[in-house]
Amino acid sequence: MSKRITIDPITRIEGHLRIDCEVNNGKVSKAWASGQMWRGVEQILLGHDARDAWAITQRICGVCTTVHAITSVRAVENALQMEIPLNAQYIRNLIITAHAIHDHIVHFYHLSALDWVDVTSALKADPGKTAALASGLSSWSGNSKQEFTKVKERLAGFVGTGQLGIFTNGYWGHPAMKLPPEVNLLATTHYLQALEIQRYASKIVSILGSKSPHIQNMAVGGVSNPIALDSQSVLTVERLMAVKEWIDKLNDFIKNVYLVDVAAIGAFYADWTAIGAGVTDYLSVPDLPLDTKGTKFALPGGFLKGGDLAGIKPIKTFNDKYFRDGVQESVKHSWYKGGKGALHPFKGETVPNYTDFQDDGKYSWVKSPTFYGNPAQVGPLSRVLAMAAQGHAPTLKYLTGVLDTAGSLAKTKIPLAAVHSTIGRHAARAVSCAVQVDELANQWNLLVTNIGKGDTDTFNKPVFPKGEVSGVGFHEAPRGVLSHWVVIDDGKITNYQAVVPTTWNAAPRNEGDVPGPYEASLLNTPVADEERPLEVLRTVHSFDPCLACAVHVLDAEGQPVVQVKAL
């Protein structure tokens, strides 16, 4: 008999992701992903000066402020076919990588690790044995018996008060929790250490972006950071040296803790390498431009059909025709007026048409993007595969390292194909993070070297022609390909469409009724307990969903915020 599970996190963050699953014989047989809020920001932008769009778009989402700012200026610059000074590219690249690192660390440790780590089980761990286990895995200075003892005591004190605070609502004691107490203590300790470490990534964004959480330094044509090495309140040597120090701390944590943890946790959940693949057409774009025109990039991107590395189709420049022509969005199953088939973003329309939740009709505020007619998965796994396919050496090194470490712990050889999975998305995110921190150091060197040559340019003034121009800006954001599509007439915006990573992944069925990546990845996921569908959450969380691009109303009545209904 089939059972329907609806997971609809009703939070003060209105407008969210709802997942519906039909479960047959303990496995998901059908799934629907539904965005529960209309993101009508595109309408707000109409009529605005194209130079102001970035500041407005960075309010779309609370998690991804900087990525919208950067993508927006790229879209307008693309419409004007502008060149951007090298310093501005490097400063943007530093912000991009620091933000990505922040996002990945917080996602793994603070948002998704608790799907796999049972914090309450850590109370049963022996700190001495935990230290012994940890010393065999890494040389991280925070892996001492004293540290583990301290964390265990703090945790015990917290649990003793009956207030789990941040750990409330975990699926403690769930049958799908498999880690031994020592590994749980190790991961919980790193959860706390990650809270400290993530601050350094925020500080870098803050210093370079002139302000955090919303950066202030973006501009169509470059950045507004004046470079004057001997002056206060601008980008000085002192500030650049502080940034370097923080990069080193991030590097130590990512290489000696994050990469190791993901391999160790993965080894205990090896069965999850066979769950959650879903759509294996992967799309990513190149990022971290190294020239003024956006034709050379530090990190490659491209499209992989069916996960086939040999068949990689690279995306090469900011003017890449293959990317620009391939994207369409369908609203057949989305709450918008449609009937025109899938539309290219330059022609995109965002006119709401709410029905209610119709299994075979409209059921989501998310549109359904396709690449040459098919759904595509985006995110760290997509970019890691595209980089590996193009022989990017650091990617190959970290990817092999994670697979080997997990394999040696699980006492089996783990093939590359294992990454097409729920746990594989976590592994790829860690690999991507390691690549990003190397690039953070590299971009810092490039900036300092370029300034050392006497180049202090950071901005080229944009000039808007009479009449209509259009452009696309893309960015390989933490959650994957983000593109902004803008049509400008006499400097004013006449159409604006943002195709965000979560739109790709959380897409409802498309024009041909083909399910999107979340929906496809949930098929055959085992569900041990329909009342506590942890397994479904694991797979959805592995994509790092970001649908909460919005509302923030404090609920003074203290409503329950997560409702899981087993219908």
Place this chain on the structure above:
Amino acid sequence: MTRIVVLGVGNTLLSDEGIGVRAIEQLQQDYDLPPEVVVIDGGTTGMEMLDDLSNADHIIIVDAVRSGKAPAAIVKLVDEQVPVFFKTKLSPHQIGLSDVLATLEFIGEQPGGVTVIGVEPVSLETSMSLSPQVEARLPEVVEMVVAELRQLGVAIGSSVPEAA
């Protein structure tokens, strides 16, 4: 040195949802604040705020609040009345302000006190302007923040007169 944080949160693209951010913008425009007062536009972010909020002597949060009161009503919640500390985890995949506060509590860097000054939203439509009803309450919200700051011992002069 004492450090008091005035934090405006909310989404400025969704009408009254942005009241917190609008209020702190107005506050900074109208008053010269002493250096011990740190004003932050938190928008809808989460963990990025951890550093700014850690070990504060007091945090004044301005936000849209669903209190079940009349539209555009202003509510003030103090310390244990603030539900953020007691709520179940907000969302499995989003860290919001309450998670940040809960985290500060867990790592022992919680603020000495928390005041929420909230406004019941009238409209959450997609728009960059406040609804007229909430807009009309804006000066009052700012005054309440100032009164709260004074009560905390902060010396603040009268509002800076608008340029003629």
